[in-house]
Every structure is written in structure tokens, then in C-alpha cells.
Amino acid sequence: MNLKYQLTRAFFVSLISLTAFASMAALVSADKVVRFDKAIIATVQGLESPWLTSVMELFTWIGSTKVVVVICLLIIFFLYNVLHHRSELMLLIAVVTGTPILNHYLKAFFHRARPDFHRLIEIGGYSFPSGHAMNAFSVYAILAFLLWRHIPTRLGRSVLILFSGFMIVMIGVSRIYLGVHYPSDIIGGYFASGFWLTAAIWFFQWYKERQPRLEARELGRNEG
Template sequence: MNLKFQLSIALLLSLISLICFGFMAFFVSSHEIVHFDRTVISFITGFESPTLTSTMKVFTFIGSSKTIIILSVLILFFLYKVLKHRSELILFLAVIGGANILFFSLKLFFHRARPDLHRLIEVSGYSFPSGHATNAFALYGIFAFLLWRHIPTRLGRTVLILISIVMILSIGVSRIYLGVHYPSDVIAGYFISGFWLTMAIWFYQRYKEKSSIGSRIR
């Protein structure tokens, strides 16, 4: 897969994610997604059990800001000391930092109250979009992107992608299960994070391409 094709795919995915987020924001603002939210919440909470509640609390803790910061520091150390990468540190920080700025700003803009249907934990702040979902998609998405090229086997890459998907989905579902987010909050978090992640990758790949061309000319 050549670089130009990769850049086109990244840009296309970024635009699609942004458009999808726009639709979600419109449906939430116009209250046209209430039935969808309630249906999904009812389905997920139908599996409630003490064991599952404990499991969901673990996933929501993994997706918390404190844990994200700790994991980010560990990943940065791994990138710098083990893989000897420097430009990728900037990409990683841009993705995580940008994702946080985006969801904080959007929460303040939309002012959506959290659901009060069946809350198993208490949290403060606005609901839309989900910060946990946004951070999970950004963290595991960028880590998978950066680690992908260092895994030589197809099996290893498949395992990497599956683990990332499981973590992203589990953290998002945990917020719905615990009653602190609507499903539309979580989906919107995935979309806005997907937009920022792919856009950051696009800029990074463009930078690498220009640097490569410049070094060949010199």
C-alpha cells in the first residue's frame, strides 16, 4: 500500500468521522435520538449482575483520565527508550491532547445532562460526547498505529487490532451500563476521536513524506 493511498484513506476516514459526528450532534440537539438511546440502555442494563457490574467498573476505571495519563506516560517511555522514536512522540501527544481539548470543548458547547435512568456510579459534568469513549479511541487507536509497523507477523497484528477494539468498545459500553452516558454520547465520542486521530495521522504522514523527499534532494 503506497503512501499516497494511505494519505487518501486517512483523509477520507477523517471527513466521514466528522460528518457522522455532525449527524449525531444534530440528532441529540433536536432530541430525535431519545428512543434509540433508551432502547440501547434497556438492552445493556438487562444483563446487569454483580459480576458484570464489577467488570464494567474496572473498564470505566481503565478509561478514566488518571489511568489515561499513566498509560500515556508509559507509552511515551516505551516509544522513546525502546523504539527510539521522537517524531512519533509528538504525534502521540497531539492525538491524546487534541482529543481531550475536543471533548471538553464540545461538552461545554452542548451542555447535555447525564442520564438519570439507572445510575450505578455517580459522576459530575456534562454528557455529550463521552470523554471515556473519546480517550479510549484516541489512545488505543494511536498506539495500534504506532506499534503496527513493529509487529512482523499477521497474527501479531491481528491480536493488536482485536485487543484495541475490545478495549475501546468495553470502555464505551461500561459508561452506558453504569448509567453515566447515553449510547449517543459514546458513539459521538468515537466519531470525534476518529476524526482527530485520522487527521493527525494524515498530517504526520504528510510531514514524513515531505521530510523523505527533502532528504533525497539534499
């Protein structure tokens, strides 16, 4: 795929994600999503059962910071030692470390309290946007991006996308089911990470495009 096309696509996806997040944030701040949130929560929590609670707790655990760190270390090991990626590691590290930092400042800015009407687990902190949703989107989306070109078959790529999408959705839904996030927190988290991820990919692709030119220019100066 043409690199300029990739840059253009990453830019527009980043812009769309930013616009969508800003729109969701405006709706949340104006209390325009109350009915939407309550309707989704009622539907999701209406499925409550002991076995489903255990499943949702598992997905929430998978989306926790400790597990995300372990997953990222395994991905780094695989990319470096098996696929022999080098520069891609910087993209991965930037995405997964920048996501919680961005989430921290966004939560501090919006100060949205968590739901308090039916919690199955206890947790502190602010609610919007969801840190679990942001981390899940960043980790599994960047994983799909980095592994895509190494999978030769359409079936394999489809499995990769389905797996990544499934993990992102289930970790988000688990937070609604357990009563610690509003649906708008999850959606906002996805959009925020979508912006950060595609912006990072855009910068990475831009740097890759310019690097050979910079190296050639530097070589010419040294030879001169």
C-alpha cells in the first residue's frame, strides 16, 4: 500500500476520532446521554447471573494495568526476537505508555463520577473516559496493526481482526456489566484511544518516509 495513502488515511481517521470524542464529551458534560446510558446499562445488567459475572470479572482483570503490562512485554519480546522489528517497538511503547497518561488527564479534566446504583465491584477514581476501554483499544488495535503484514492469508487476517475486536468490546462491556462505567465512558474511551493510536501511527509513518531522505542528506554532507 502506498505510504502517502497510509499517511492520509491515518490523518483522517485521527481527525474523525478526535471529532467523535469531542462530540461525546460535549454530550456527557451537558447531561445529554443520561437516557442512553440508563437504557444500555439496564439491558446489560439485566443479563446478570453468577457465571456471567465471573466471565465479566475475567475480562476486567485482563484489561487491568498489571495484565496489560505483561501482555505488552510479551508482544515486545515477540516483535523483537521473532519478527525482528526494531522501529515498530518505539511505536508500540509510545502508544501503550501514552494511553494511560492521556486517560489520567482527561479524567482529571471532566471529573465525571462513576455510576453508583448497582456496582458488582468497588473502584475509585473518575469515570470519563474509561481507562480500561482506552487501554484495550490501544493494545489490541496496535497489535493488529503490527501483525497484519506478517499474516499471509485473508482468513488469518480476519481472525486477527475478530480477536482484537472481540477483546476490545468485551473488556468495555465488562465495565458496564460490573457497574463501574457508563456506556458513554466506554465509547468515549474508544474514540480517545482511536485518536491517540492513529495520530501515533501517522507520526510513525511520516518519520519512516522522511528517514531515508534525512540519512541521504547527512551522508552527502559527510562526503562533502
